[in-house]
Amino acid sequence: MAGGHAHDAHDDHGDGPEVLSVSDKNPRVRTIQVKRPTPAESSYLAATAKGLGVTLKHFVKNTFSRRKNTYIETIEYPEQKFEYPERFRGLHRLMHRDDGAVRCVACMCCPTVCPAHCITIVPAQTDDNGIEKYPATFEIDELRCVVCGLCVEACPCDAIRMDTGIHAKPVEERHEAIMTKDLLLELGARSTAVQGGEGADWRGKK
Amino acid sequence: MGLELVTTQLEKAANWGRKFSLFSYPFVTACCGMEFMSVAAPKYDIARFGAEFPRFSPRQADLLMIVGTITEKQAPALKRVYDQMAEPKWVIAFGVCASTGGFYQNYHATPGADQIIPVDVYIPGCPPRPEQVLDALMLLMSRVQDARGHSQLRHKREKLVLEQQRAAGALEE
Amino acid sequence: MSQKVLDALAKKFGDAVERTETQHGDEVAWIKRDKLVEVATWLRNDPAMAFDQGMFVTAIDTLDLRRPDANGAIRVVDLEAAGATRFEVCYQLRSLRHRHRVRLKIRVTEADPRVPSMTGLWSSFIWQERETFDMYGIKFDGHPDLRRIYLYEEFVGYPLRKDYPKDKRQPLVRRSDLPSSES
Amino acid sequence: MADLKTLVLGRKDVQDMDEEQELPSELMTINMGPSHPAMHGTVRIVLTVDGERIVKGDIQPGYLHRCFEKESEHATYTQVFPYTDRLNYVSPMINNVGYAMAVEKLLGITKDIPRRAEYVRVIVSEVSRITDHLTCVGASAMELGGFTPFLYFLKAREWLYVLLEEVSGARLTHSYVRVGGVSKDLPDGWMDKLLARLDEIEAVMVEVETMLNNNKIFRDRMAGVGVFSKEDAISFGLTGPVGRACGIDYDVRKDFPYSIYPELEFDVPLGTTGDCYDRYLVRVEEIKQSIRILRQCARQLPTGPGERHIIDDPRVALPPKRDAYNTIESMIRHFKHIVDGIKVPAGEAYTFVEGGNGELGFFIVADGTGRPFKCYVRSPSFVHLSSVEKTMHNHLIADIVPIFGMINMIGGECDK
Amino acid sequence: MDIVYAILDNAALKWAVLVLIMVMPLASLLTWAERRQSAMMQDRLGPNRANLGPLKIWGILHFIADAVKMIAKEDFIPGSVHRGLFALAPILALAPVLVAFAIIPFGPTVYPHVMGDVLNTYQLASGPVGDAAQQAAWAATYDDSIRAQVFQIEFGLIFYFAILTLANYGGTIAGWASYNKWALLGGLRSSSQMMSYEVSMGLSLMGMFLIWGTLEPGAMVQLQGSEPWKWGVVLWPFVPLGLVAFILFFTAAIAETKRAPFDIPEGEPEIIGYFVEYSGIRWGMFFLAEFIEIVFISAVITTVFFGGYQVPFLDPDGFRFLGDWVTVNGQQVHLGGYYLPVPHGAVVALQFGAFAIKVVLLCWLQLLIRWTLPRFRADQLMNLGWKVLLPSSLGLIMVAALAKLVSFL
Amino acid sequence: MPAGLAIVCALGFCGLFVALAVLIGPKVVTPEKLKPFECGSEPIGTPRGRYSVKFYQVAILFLVFDIEAAFMYPWALLYRHLSFSGGHVSLFGFVEMLIFVLILVVALAYVWRKKAIGWD
Structure with missing residues (x-):
């Protein structure tokens, strides 16, 4: 596929571009003159x-x-939908643990790394051994979020993801855009990133 | 009673027309403009909703699209354009910068265009996908049909303001 | 790479060059403010130098600058104690012919933030110096049109100075009917 | 005979009459922008015109000053990436790469970047460059009234956006590149999709060139408009397609080759007259050259299990997620990285790459903490825009459109 | 019954029928067609979602929505404008183009009493001859004719040039009255453009007038006849006179409609146009006038160059190939040849249809050009008008005169 | 007079549009709205200045050439009858118009050379 193109034969043509000079840093880089059509050619x-x-x-x-x-590319949007790629950064979601509780341990990595400061976490103590804290409040203001994906990268326990494949909905009032913990959990699923398990590196799969 | 019915029906018909003929004033400033182009591009084709005509005169536009960051320097221009639009008018804040300022919380970016003018629909995303824009357009269309825009509410408010001004003699000069 | 530029500078203008340094392949020369025009003119006109393009002008506000001290600990540099000036104005030059580049730095104090303008030598600096003026309040003597460029005339202060708070807004318009919900 | 002339004209010569009797017309001052279609919404020109001829134009940028520098100073080195995306939002990948290279230079790891990462960076940069030029040429054509070529180019750009989204997760603001590499590897089969799209883009290019190149109207609008002499261009610091159209044989990829550009073969197109038509031709040719580079990259892209997409340096890269979940050392490293940011040793560096519009430079001053002390960007648009004031003098108002269009003034980059 | 025919032959009524039933819907439909056609050219779908319940009809409803919206939009007059002229301008832009349609023969003369029969052209041409009874019968059959042309005036096309010039003042006045600098520039551009092309527009058709010796559109259509090689565009007296005149006139006419590539008075990305300050229906009237002008120019070109309502080989009494022309009573009658009789009603229908199809095709061509070409710059536009079109038109006139002279000598 | 009738009808038609809009449309007038629109900036100066004279030059040229063109219509119509002997076209009409057109061309060439044709 890659080698199948004859574009590199560009210079073999007799009427190739006029070469002005060849770079001393890289002999394969030439400086050429753009071919300017004569005024007679444009009528x-x-x-x-x-x-x-x-x-x-x-x-x-x-x-x-x-x-x-036809050449027509239009998709009739509300009826037809373009399937978002796997890596598409869409709406956030919070992942579940095996027992359905929220995975987040309120380590505050994502609000720290978020350049827009759109994540609000209020941590609370939990009696779960091993995990000391959980988010009592977990809110994301989608109207602030710049969809950079840094929060997902920053999460050390695969609690927050942006792979829902749906986009944030437009809203009529500012406050409607705030995703609460319940909404985020509703979109979530059981995480495959078992601590110590194989599926941890879900980003590693291409 | 009968007259009322006629006016309601008339209003309904007018709203139907407004809904499918939203000519926008693209107040394009920033990155979102690229996605604004994409919405007009063949793939998403905002023309399907009859909203493809950009009118660069506020008099002829129904929909003010605030596409991109509004800075403090830009704000008076935005306000003036909005003020000069003919009724009825609607406003969409396109993208997070126009909605809330996004991650530009600094000395020169306004924290959202709604600090300057009233906004009907906010589109999240930085920049929003064309799908989100179309969603917003459909949301706005339903608002228009239900006469639920700010514009209708605004009438009352602006009349009040105007009366106050008149009382204060501001319009006399 | 272009050490020879620094050498030539030091040789020709020994006393005008306060210090030279090479960092990450960039050559930097600290020039005395009153000699800047002379040095720059020579740099542009001397055929061996031929710095025909001015790339950028900016300033570094060294207030609160942290530097590792002798022990390796990072701490804020005390300007007064170090006897340093607050601003360093940087002129980055490049020669198209010789493919070398140099950065000239001029120290100026907060009390007297003045630098001779280079706009006569490189037209690209007309706006660049305006930008530096706008952001840092450095005054360029002899600049034909030293106005604010990014900000509006009503703006008070120089936002890129380290002591200007990041989110201190100076709004021109706000909606009157909103409850005061600034930021 | 002379007497007859005097009799008829009342003057000795026709010339005398013209000069003496011409009424002095008043100059008109018009605001063009900020919200004007040709001004991209972010520039205001206070025009002084005589009829339609521009006597003086005071260009006032800054309507999109989003304080990139101030924001960067308050962000960690990684957090700056989203901000760089929004500088030149038509080719964000190149900004990402330029910024990452500047930080790498300060860290002294320029030589240690994995080769696959370098290739991926070049590939996404060149794809971005194509989108940039497609947008620029298309938008200029649209502003000149050619709506159809614009939409053809947008269609082509859309294909590339879809591809870039598959790589990075976002259509436009990718924040894909990281210090030390790129955040994710290319998906499987992505290069084949790209190559297929490149063929289609070439077909679209042929169509649009048929519609524009020789079209007399288009040519008359572009040729001889906005002419810039080589001397002026050098003095104003023009680089990139605009500078090359003026005959400045300078391309960062050629003269200061970075990344893997020394291993690639391509041509640098140069214009002759420095008018808008040359700028257009140079941009169109650069699209073709970028396509050529991409095809070479596809052949040479190192693949294999050992090829990494990001450097494995605990100072710079996040630990692999699996380790972060499981080992306490990696967990701590992860936290340090997130909370403090990458610790960049004190120093300063200026790094420049060939952006979509010209030399895009990042001048970073580091103070040893996790945040840049200063992060200046040398934005080509700003430099180019400063030349417009001189360019447009004595042109017609209508000429502002092609001049602005072919300068490709990008608000985010110009106003920072 | 006679009263009905008499009313139908009334000029005002015919005009109303023409404008209200044909032109306005066609022009409005053209706005829809433009959006759909441009979409098709640009690989898009175009407006297709406006619906009344389940009724969508390919988005045609969008133009109704546009009209409804414009009427329901605020009718706003800015503060500093010259109110009288401001209000006059859109009317001045729209009304003349509507009036100008009056001279266009959009169909054949209809003889309502013989709709079902084949028309006897010989009898018609020879006029009321014979005894009183025969004459009365002739009169009963043919007197109630309805000409599909609102009024027939000898100076037909001059009327058109004159009235269209008025329409162009709309833009100029709008520009000046708006008290807005951009509008002023647009208005000045508009007037300069109109003046530059008005001259060449008239002159480019002069050769055709000269060959035919008439200015009356109805007579031109009659002269061109049913045989396509006699139509204006293929008029070839030693030189391709018709074709050149067609190209010149077409160019000048598109320029007169102020649409791309000649839309410099609007020139949206440059100056925002002479109607910056107009809102709602007042702006809509400019918009509508533009589209009506497209229809009108197509109609004129059809009439002058493409045989008007003539269907190839269709005579008033049926299809005929290779006949002879006979002059009866000063009128040309086509006789003989291979002949297929067609009832008068069908002929009328076919000819009306042919006119409509030709007009639509020409409108389509104008839209195709509009969406393909970039915009001129003001000075280039003037150069094209004065330095290309005007000399060419002058040359063409002399060539036509020479050709006519040679053919007669 | 049918033309007059048509004109009256057309005017009435346009008036109807405007009247409808005036009746139906909402109305909110604010001081800011009444100002002219100039790309969102405060207008500088007045548009009622004395602008460049070239605009008028074009107008004068138009008048000249359009009136010349008006002279050609009767000639074109009567061309076939322009002869002393009657009935047929003759060299007289041709030469006569040739001279006329040549004068026009000379005038055109003159204004062309004086750069009176053009935009600014």
Whole structure:
């Protein structure tokens, strides 16, 4: 696939670009003159006709062909949806532990790293041994979030993710955009990142 | 009673027309402009909703799209454009910078365009995906149909303000 | 890489050059303020130097600058104790012909933040110096049009100085009907 | 005969009449912008015009001053990446790379970056460069009234956005590159998708060039407009496509090769007259060269289990997630990294890369903490915009459109 | 019954029918067509979502929505404007183009009494001859004719040039009255452009007038006849006169409509246009006038260059190939040849249809051009008008005169 | 007079539009709204100045050439009858117009050379 293109034969053409100089740092880099068409080559009628030809081609094909043969790329959004790629950073979610409780241990990494300071965590003590704290409040203001994904990178226990594959909804009032802990947990799922288990490095999979 | 019915129906019809003919004034300043272009691009094609005409005159626009960060220097211009728009008018804050300032909380970025003018719909995302913009447009369209925009509420408020000004003799000069 | 520029500078303007240094491949020369025009003119016009492009101007506000001390501990440099000046104005120059570059630094104090303007030598500095003025309050003597460039005229203070709070806003307009919910 | 002339004209010569009888017309002062379609919403020009000819234009940028420097000073080195995305938001990857290289220089790890990471950086940079030029040329065509070429280019740009999103997770503001490498490796089969799209982009380019290159209207709008002499261009510090259109044979990738550019073969196009048409041609040619570079990268991209996408240096990179979950040392390292940021030794460095618009430089002063003491960006748009005041003198108002379009003034980068 | 026909032949009524039933809907539809066509050219779908319940009809409702919105939009007049002129400008832009339609023959003469029969062209041409009874019968059959042209005036196309010039003042006045510098620039551009192209527009058609010896559109269509090689665009007296005149006129006419590539008075990204300060329906009237002008120019071109309502080989009495022309009573009658009789009603329908199709196709062509080409700059536009079109038109006139002279000598 | 009737109808039609809009549209007038729109900035100076004279030059040229064109219409219509002998076209009409057109061309060439054609 990669080698199949003859573009590198660019300079083999007799009418290749005029080479002005060759770089002393890298002999394979040349300086070329851009080919400026002569004024005679640009005329009102001929060039207009050529341009009309291009648009006419698109018009005819798009109007009279079956949809799949056309150039048309439009997706009828609310009905058809573009499938977001796996890495798409969408709405946040909070992952669950095996017992359904929130994975987050309120270590405050994500609010620290968030450049927009859109995450608010109020930690509370928990009687769970091993994990000392849990977030009593976990709120993300989606209207502040700049979708940089640093919080996901910063989380040391795979509690917060942005891989929901859905985007944040537009809102009519500012406060509606605040995702509370319950909403975030609703989107969440049981984390595969078992402590000490194999599935921990879920980002590692390509 | 009958007259009331007629006016309601008339209003309904007018709102139907407004809904499908939202000409926008793109107040494009920043990164979100790239996604604003994408929304107009073939793939997402905002024209399907009849909202593809950018009008660069506030008189002819129905929808003020605040696309990008509003800085303190820009704010008077935004306010003036908004003030000069003809009724009825709606405002969309496009992206987090226009909505809340996003991560630009500093000496020159305003903490959201709604500090300057009223906003009807906020779109999260930095920049928002075209899908989010279309969602917002549909949300706004439902608002328009239900006459639920700020514009309707604003009438009352602005009338009040105007009366106060008149009383104070501000309009006399 | 371009050590020869520094050597030539030191040789020709021994007393005008306070100090030279090479950091991460960048050559830096501290120049005395009153000799700057002379040095810069020479740098631009001498065929062996031929610094024909001015890349950028900026300033470093060394207030609160932390540097490792002799023991390796990082601490804030006390400007007065070190006898240092607050601002360092940096001019980055580059020669297209010789492909070398140099950074000139001029120390100025907070009380007298003045530097001779280089706009006569490199046109690109017209705006760059305006920017530095806008952000740091450095006055460029002889600049044709020294106004604020990014900020509005009504703005008070110089925001990139370290003592300007990051989120101290000076709004021009706000909605009157909003409850005061600033920031 | 002369008498007859005097009789008819009332003057000795026609020339005399013109000069004496011309009414002095008043100059008009118009605000162009900030909210003007040709001003990209972020520049205001106070124009003084005589008829439609520009006598003087006072360009006032700063309507999008988002305080990149101040924000950076308050952010850790990693947190600056999202801010760099929004400098030149048409080619964010290049900003990411430039900033990362500056930090790496301060850390002294420039030579230790894994080769695969370098390749990935170059690949995403070149893809970004294509999106930049597509947007620039397309938007200029649109502002000149050619809406259809604009949408064709947007269609092509959309394909690249989808690809970039597959890599980084965001369409536009990727924050993908990290100090020491890139945050994630390329997905499987991504290069093949890219190569397929490159072919389609070439087809679109042919169509658009048919519509624009030789079109007399388009040419008349561009040729001879905004001419900049080489001397002026050097003095104003023009670089990138704009500088090359003026005949300045300078490309950072060629003259100060960084990353893996020394291993690649490409051409640097140069213009002759320095007008807008040359800028257009240079940009179009650069798209083709970027496509060429991408094809070479696809062939040479190191693959294999040993190839890392980020440096394995505890000072710089986050520990692998698996370790962070499981081992206490990695956990502590992780926390230190997040809370304190990357500790960069005190010093200062200026690093520059070939951005979409020209030499994009980052001048960082580090003080040994996890946050930059100063993070200045030498933004090409700002430098280029400063030249416009001179360029547009004595042009018509309509000429501002191609001049601005081909300078490719990007608000975020210009106003920082 | 006769009263009905008499009313139908009333000029004002015909105009109303023409404008209200044909032109306005066609122009409004054109706004929709433009959006859909540009979408098709640009690989998009275009507006298609406006619905009344389940009814969507490919987005045609969008233009109704536009109209409703514009009427329901605030009617706003800025403070410092010249109120009278400000209000006058959109009316001045719209009304003349509506009036100008009056001269266009958009169909054949209809003889309502013989709708079902084949028209006897020979009898029609020879006029009321014979005895009184025969004459009365002739009159009963043919007198109630309805001409599909609002009024026939000898100086037909001059009326058009004159009235359209008025329309162009709309832009200028709007620009000046708005008390806005951008609008002022737009208005000045508008007037300069109009003046530059008005001259060449008239002159480019002069050659055709000269060959035909008439200015009356109806007569031109009659002269062109049903055989396509006699139509204006292929008029070839030693030189491709028709084709050149067509290109010149088409260019000048597009320029007169002020649409891309000649949309410099609006020139959105440069100056925002002469109607910056107009809102709602007042702006909509400028908008509508533009589209009506497109329709109108298509109609004029159809009439002058493409045989008007003529269908190839369709005579008033049926399809005929290779016949002979006979002059009866001063009128040309086509006789003989291979002949397929067609009832008068069908002929009328076909000819109305042909006119509509030609107009639509020309509108389509104008839209195609509009969405393909970039915009001129003001001075280049003036240069094109004065330095290319005007000399070419002058040359063309002399060539036409020479050709006519040679053919007669 | 049918043309007059049509004009009245057209005017009425336009008036109807405006009247509808005036009746139906909402109305809110604020002092800021009444100011002219100038890209969001406060306007500087007045648009009622004395602007460049070239705009008028074009107008004068237009008048000149349009009136010349008006002279050509009758000639074009009567071209076939322009002869002394009657009935047929003759060299007289042609030469006559040739001279006229040549004068026009000379005028055009003159204004062309004086750079009166153009935008500024």
